[in-house]
Amino acid sequence: MEVAGYDRARVLKAFDDAKTGVKGLVDAGVEKIPQIFVTPPDNVVQTSDTNREDFSIPVIDLEGIGKDSIVEKIRHASETWGFFQVVNHGIPVSVLDEMVCGVRRFFEQDTEVKKQFYTRDVMRKIVYNSNFDLYSSPAANWRDTFFCFMAPNPPEPEELPDACRDIQIEYSKHILSLGFRIFGLLSEALGLESNHLTDMDCANGLAVLCHYYPACPEPELTLGASKHTDDSFLTVLLQDKIRGLQVFLKNQWINIPPVPGALVVNIGDLLQLISNDKFKTPNVAPMVKIAMKFNS
Template identity: 35%
Template sequence: MEVERVQSIASMSKNLDKIPGEFIRSEKEQPGNTTLHGVVLEVPVIDLNDPDEKNIVHLMSEASKEWGIFQVVNHGIPQDVITKLQQVGKEFFELPQEEKEEIAKTPGSKSLEGYGSTLQKEAEGKKGWVDHLFHIIWPPPAINYKFWPKNPPSYRDANEEYCKRLRGVADRMFKYLSLGLGLEENEFKEAVGGEDLVYMMKINYYPSCPRPDLVLGVTAHTDASSLTILVPNEIQGLQVFKDEHWYDVKYIHNALIVHIGDQIEIISNGKYKSVLHRTTVNKEKTRMSWPVFLEPPPEKEIGPNPKLVDEKNAAKYKTKKFKDYIYCKLNKLPQ
């Protein structure tokens, strides 16, 4: 069965002031009604080049407790590496539709990998104004190149170079988050899988939309990952829910945006907060983003670190395998 992609719908809707009903959100979700307009949220910005490592640890820990999101600058990934990653992703989505469909998700597969549009069935049959591509970029035994675009030809090199650099940044963040709670520096990384930690690349493609006030790219959610590290293009779209309002997030040029995911919240026994966020779209321009989800291996059991549980701080979460957590989350079952 042929699936109609949002990119195709958008190209047909360019000169219209209406969009298909399955994309129109209820009034309580419509960004036109629910965004606190005129206020751009400046989430914490952390300089990874700060010679005072204790200051980095303090700032990252506080941001993770209070916000669940922060941006890092001077992270060490050269700008040309990020630019190449973005360029090859953009080139893939500009290919003819039939070529993109060659790496579409396998119908009925439990894997997220491949090109597609809908992640999970939403209430009221609503859809997000987004197409996407998922594929694992690390570790090598988990990679399935079947889902990596062959065009443009430099796609693989650009993703592998970015992944190599990103892994070093991620290791530093796990270290700082561990130290921020008084743990040994390797405890968070080991808790989420150590060297078997899975890096899942996702490219989000949000076409321009004639009624951005009525739709969402991705609906409100927290990430099931341990951490999510992303770069966007220059188009505003990320929103965070804080103090009972939805706010646009100000993006700092050349920064990496970091989300605390559900697994870090669980391991920290709730001290670090998984951030509730969503994405909006633009009337004139296409927005894209490149999140990488750092996920435990499917069989890895995740639960609160015993050092963070005592008589005054009971365990707030059940220990379970990551694959079971994902199943419950996707099917909206109690955890």
């Protein structure tokens, strides 16, 4: 509850105008989080035990035995869970690790270098800020984000930040290739020709969201991400090794621990829509580093 006389709008603007994000608060040695980040108790995610037998998280080996078996596993996961993890997806672990390192380099570089990318203008090719909905959400999340589109019209290489330029270009190429492959499997899981979803331009657009969650002095009072569904056809998540994903299933939140070398694939709102609700988009509260969204 906000105290009498508290000027939330002024505090929000001061935080935004500083252009240093949550990382700036941590660097300044904040010991108590600002009121704008305090999440109402009813909105705090309560997690459950993932060791229960009925919470067997789908992990699909894309080089497993038989394409029909892979398609069936993807169909079942998409209809019941709305997400699955993929291993043996063809992207080298070294590329995954370097992408996470590149994100960390961007957010941990000198503040004055980062500031040149800080903006609320979503039409900019490169957008760095803290909380895209800072001025409209009831509570800000404890995270900073770097965002750009890598397809169909990516920025010129020199427009990307030095800290992650090369790996972002390389990683995006891998993800685009994997995306086409997964959309083919999803098409077959719907009983369609393998090129059906790509012919509908589901894989035309690729957005990269790189999230950073600095250590929080009062983690029990805030969230790294509020619950939401993904407004995309498909989201591919690369998790930090020490962070996890939370998904709302069977009327409770469960933790999805990272699987080494795996990528998490989320069914998006648009894919649920065009599949006539056959595939389900889950409510998620991700603590992840990179989200790659496929939009038309």
